[in-house]
Amino acid sequence: MTKQLHLGAFMRPVGIHTAWWRYPSAYADANFNLKHLVQFIQTLERGRFDAFFMADxxxxxxxxxxxxxxxxxxxxxxxxxxxxxxxxVTERIGLIATASTTFDEPFHIARRFASIDHISNGRAGWNIVTTANPDSALNFGRDDMMEHDARYDRAREFYDVVTGLWDSWADDAWIRDKESGIFFDTAKMHVLGHKGENxxxxxxxxxxxxxxGWPVIVQAGASEAGRQLAAETAEVIFGSARTIEDGKRFYADVKGRMKAIGRNPDGLKILPGVLVVVGRTTExxxxxxxxxxxxxxxxxxxPNLSMRLGVDASKFDLDAPLPEIPETNASQSGRQTLVEMARRDNLTVRQLAQFVGGFGGLTMVGTPVEIADQMQAWLEQEASDGFNIMFHSVPEGLDDFVDMVVPELQSRGIFRREYEGVTLRDHLGLARPENRFFAGAAKAAE
Amino acid sequence: MTKQLHLGAFMRPVGIHTAWWRYPSAYADANFNLKHLVQFIQTLERGRFDAFFMADxxxxxxxxxxxxxxxxxxxxxxxxxxxxxxxxVTERIGLIATASTTFDEPFHIARRFASIDHISNGRAGWNIVTTANPDSALNFGRDDMMEHDARYDRAREFYDVVTGLWDSWADDAWIRDKESGIFFDTAKMHVLGHKGENxxxxxxxxxxxxxxGWPVIVQAGASEAGRQLAAETAEVIFGSARTIEDGKRFYADVKGRMKAIGRNPDGLKILPGVLVVVGRTTExxxxxxxxxxxxxxxxxxxPNLSMRLGVDASKFDLDAPLPEIPETNASQSGRQTLVEMARRDNLTVRQLAQFVGGFGGLTMVGTPVEIADQMQAWLEQEASDGFNIMFHSVPEGLDDFVDMVVPELQSRGIFRREYEGVTLRDHLGLARPENRFFAGAAKAAE
Structure with missing residues (x-):
């Protein structure tokens, strides 16, 4: 079978472009209107998307x-x-949400994602973030952000604890025998007893x-620490490559890291975010x-530029080249990409701000055929395993994608016409993890 | 209009009696089966219950x-x-959940309850608990529980922060003007800037x-600190009175505390938990x-007795009277009630354990008429404003209550035949709180 594209829909905010809500046909309140969100996810499910993705x-x-x-x-x-x-209000589409390892507790995170996985019959995914934004710290009693490396140390341990908690019970622990009054098999409960650095x-x-078994593990970090953590633990990467060449380098790097540690590269799907703008004509x-x-x-x-760089850009000369940017605790991958781009393209601060102020990432613009051509090229050239689609506005951009681009991808045989499985792991072709404490008890994944 | 009864359904666990799941007609997996829970809440909504209540x-x-x-x-x-x-899957019934002020963050709690309140169109309630159970501490990196008084100090400050965060925005802050590009009125956002002891x-x-405005504030603490906090802040008390006389004393005490601080006693509904067992005959x-x-x-x-007393009861002589119980960090209200009961009724440890092992609280057993008689007496004698109903098993006990007891209460004119409002506040007759930072902007509550 031809290699298949996997598609997530980036839905928080419902438009990634700063001006999405001002677009003439946009529902201006779409980000906070439940009826609209129900409409969107049902349309995406009709379009056979792998997952609905909520940043935070x-x-x-x-x-x-x-x-x-x-x-x-x-x-x-x-x-x-x-x-x-x-x-x-859905039956098949996956449900991925971001949750922070810096400002929450592993017991809460493990429990909530497990709960959603049961409520949705196996459709949950956890996007692990370490939360680079210093404004968040102030809402959680901290004046300073943790250092980048300390955040990643905690994130790795947090991941170990959460997955360990998910393995607390064997799948066949539940007896519920009214006659004897025994509800579960005591040999099939595991007490984690984790005591670590953090x-x-x-x-x-x-x-x-x-x-x-475990909700699907998603990550987005592209720094050195982020890539290594992803190679060791992630099952989906929300990528940030801006060109197909960037994509190929990133893909080869991460999948190479997986091979180096003995992990099957098929166990991780790399899905860069892409702003798609579809028209009946290119024009x-x-x-x-x-x-x-x-x-x-x-x-x-x-302000958007300031946030991405981790410094106050309002003090820069707008019509001069980008000055030296000091090391900060801001997310390193986002900053580095921008700084490199500004140097390479000789952009002024104003030009860089305009770029960032709109969307600032990978963008595909054209007819359904032109967009499908690009997506197919990324897939075939091992620049990605699919995409997280960002719509230029809602509902228009979302409807256009489902009604115009999806059929084109389906006709090329690179995207499903029907869901073949039930869980998000089924859609992504990911195995159900063995229970580390009760080996052999896990169900087969396909 | 006759004083009206308010009814919550205690639904986590779905049966309060230790043996609920072994009852012949019980769904043994009811506590963790979404389809069953949907059935239960829809039946409760048909029975016009004020709220579905989740302990934790x-x-x-x-x-x-x-x-x-x-x-x-x-x-x-x-x-x-x-x-x-x-x-x-419901339209009117209130949705109350427990969340801990000791093991969670006010920003998370404020946000989640606000989110449910928007998703449900105004049906959320927060049961504030300080989490007395020391086993919980071990899941959150703490070896010892906080002292009882320290937990209450934090709870009070936590409440101030959560309600302050709910008041971050005026109701009419949202402009969403595509033409000017202005999404909200900056004069209608408030930055809390809380810096307190905890x-x-x-x-x-x-x-x-x-x-x-705010999700409904629910509390259960019956200790001195708990009663005072409730008198100052609660809108519903999940009470634990075991007799109508207990109920009257508690009702008079808490409503007296409210008057003493200038709060209208009608702004707080006292709903004791009660295990109801309905039959066509008393026998x-x-x-x-x-x-x-x-x-x-x-x-x-x-073990249940040990947990409630905060000491290991397995070492006691089963057939001797209850020994002296040392002061601990366990929830004081539960312990005190039990110790007093054991002394008064000359119970052995075994007898006390059997009582606790079943349910151990207020129980009403009889025909629909007999149960309605008791409920009406509590209501008319100011022992309560209603009840949190605990079913002896599900679905039987729940169906019996809705099909047999509710019509009896309705025919007496002390319980609604239809929902008259939309929100949980409407059902309970509670006013919508004014926004402390944007006075006058709140909608009238009726």
């Missing part, structure tokens, strides 16, 4: 009021409660092992993006 | 395996994800003010309870 912030970003007042995402549903609700968690978890698509870009207000773009 | 534990209780293996509740859904799912939280919350109801009690295994009852 743990703060209203501390930017200038002039910029903040233009943000269409300052009010949003909390991801896990939203996904749990959406699980009840965390101490006794267990067991007070919920049965997830339907999928129509380009006109849509130009319209969207024209709606970005300058007050929005500089 | 943050641990598999660290009791002997002989006792633990008999527990029908070691696997449960996490309350907030479950309630969010159930919000999608907590430091900047805010604002990244979600609009809840539909109800049938008594036989049901006797059958249920006979299914309690001795291995279950002593």
């Amino acid at each position: 912030h743990l703060a209203v970003l501390n930017m200038s009021m002039d910029a903040l007042k233009r943000s269409g995402t300052v009010t949003s549903f909390e991801p896990l409660t939203l996904l749990s609700a959406l699980a009840m 965390l101490s968690v006794r267990g067991p978890l007070n919920i049965a092992r997830p339907v999928q 129509e698509a380009r006109a849509k993006l130009a319209l969207l870009d024209s709606l970005v207000h300058p007050e929005s773009s500089l | 534990h943050l641990a598999v209780l660290n009791m002997s395996m002989d006792a633990l293996k008999r527990s029908g509740t070691v696997t449960s859904f996490e309350p907030l994800t479950l309630l969010s799912a159930l919000a999608m 907590l430091s939280v900047r805010g604002p919350l990244n979600i609009a003010r809840p539909v109800q 049938e109801a008594r036989a049901k309870l006797a059958l249920l009690d006979s299914l309690v295994h001795p291995e279950s009852s002593l």
Whole structure:
């Protein structure tokens, strides 16, 4: 069978482009309107998407009021409660949410994702983030962010604890024998008893092992520490490659790291985020993006640039080249990409801000055939295993993708016409993990 | 209009009696079966209940395996994800969940309950607990529980922060003007900037003010500190009175405390938990309870007693009177009630354990008329404003209550035949709180 594309839909915020909500046909309140979100996820399920993906912030970003007042995402549903609700109005599409290893507890995280996995019959995924944004720290009693490396140390231990808690019970632990009054087999419960550098968690978890064994593990970090953590633990990477060449380098690097540690590279799907703008003609698509870009207000773009660089860019000379950027605790991968781009393309601060203020990442613009051509090239050239699609506005961009691009991908035989399995692991072709404490008890994955 | 009864359904675990799952007609897996839970909540909504109530534990209780293996509740859904799912299959019934002020963060708690309140269109309630169970501490990196008074100090500050975060936005903050690109009115966002003894939280919350202003505030603590906190802040008390006389004393005490601080006593509804066993005849109801009690295994009852007393009761002489119980960090209200009862009724440890091992609290057994008589007496004599109903098993006990007791209460004119409002506050007759930072902007509550 031809290598298959995997598609996630990036849905928090519902549009990635800063101006999405100002687009003429957009539902301006789409990010915080449950009826709209139900409509979107049901359309995505009709389009046979692998997953609905919720990013997250743990703060209203501390930017200038002039910029903040233009943000269409300052009010949003909390991801896990939203996904749990959406699980009840869908049957197959995967449900991935971001949760932070820096500002939450492994017992809570393990339990909530297990709960959603049971509620959705095996469709949950956890996007592990270490939360680089310093504004979040202020909402959790901390004046300073943890250092980048310390965050990753904690994240790795956090992952070990969460997956260990998910393995608290063998799949066949449950007896429920009314006659004897025995509810479970005591030999099939494991007490984790974790005591590590950062965390101490006794267990067991007070919920049965997830339907999928473990919810699917997703990561996005592209720094050295992030790549290595992903190679060791991730099953999906939300990538940030900006060109097919970038994509190939990243893909080869991460899959190479997996081989080096004896992990099967097929056990990890690399899905870069991509802003897609579809038109019936190339010109129509380009006109849509130009319209969207024209709606970005300058007050929005500089704070966004500041956040990505981890420094206050409002003090820079707008028409000079980007100055030296000091080391900070900001997410290193995002900053590095931007700094390299500014140097390479000789961009002024203003130009860089405009780029970032719109979307600033990989963008595909054109007819369904042109977009499918690009996606197929990425797939065949091992630049990715699929994409996390970002819509230029909703519902228009989402409907266009499902109604125009998906059929084109299906006709090329590189995307499913029907779901073949039930769980998110089924869709992604990922095996159900063995229970580390009760080997042999795991169900076969296919 | 006649004073009206308010009814909550205690649904985690779905049966409060230790042996509920062994009852012949019980769904043994009911506590962890989504389809069953959907059936239950839809039946309760048909019965016009005010609310569905989820208690919670943050641990598999660290009791002997002989006792633990008999527990029908070691696997449960996490309350907030479950309630969010159930919000999608109901329209009116309130959704109350327990969340801990000791082992969670106010930003997370404020955000999740706000999210459920928006998802459910104004039906959320937060049962504030300080988590007395020391097993929970071990799942959150702590070897010792916080002292009782320290837990309450933190709880009070936690409440101030959560309600302050809910008031981050005026109700009319949202502009969403595509033309100007202004999404919200900057004068209508409030930055909390809380720095207190226990907590430091900047805010604002990244979600609009809840539909109800604040989700309904529920408490259960009956200690001195618990009563005072409730009188100052609670809107519902999950009471633990065991007799109508107990109920009257507690009711008068708490409502007196409210008057003393200038709070209208109608702003707080006191709903004791009650195990109800309904039969077509008195004898049938008594036989049901006797059958249920006979299914309690001795291995279950002593650990339960130990947990409630905060000491290891397995070392006591089973056939001697209860020895002196030292002061501990266990929930003081539960312990005190039990110790007083054992002294008053000259119970042996074995007898006390059997009582606790079944249910151990207020129980009403009889025909629909007999049960309605008791409930009406509590209501008319100001011993309570209603009840949190605990079913002897599910679905039988729940169906019997809705089909037999509710019509009797309705025919007496003390319980609604239809929901008259939409939100949980509407059902309970509670006003929508004013926004402390944007006075005058709150909607009238009726």
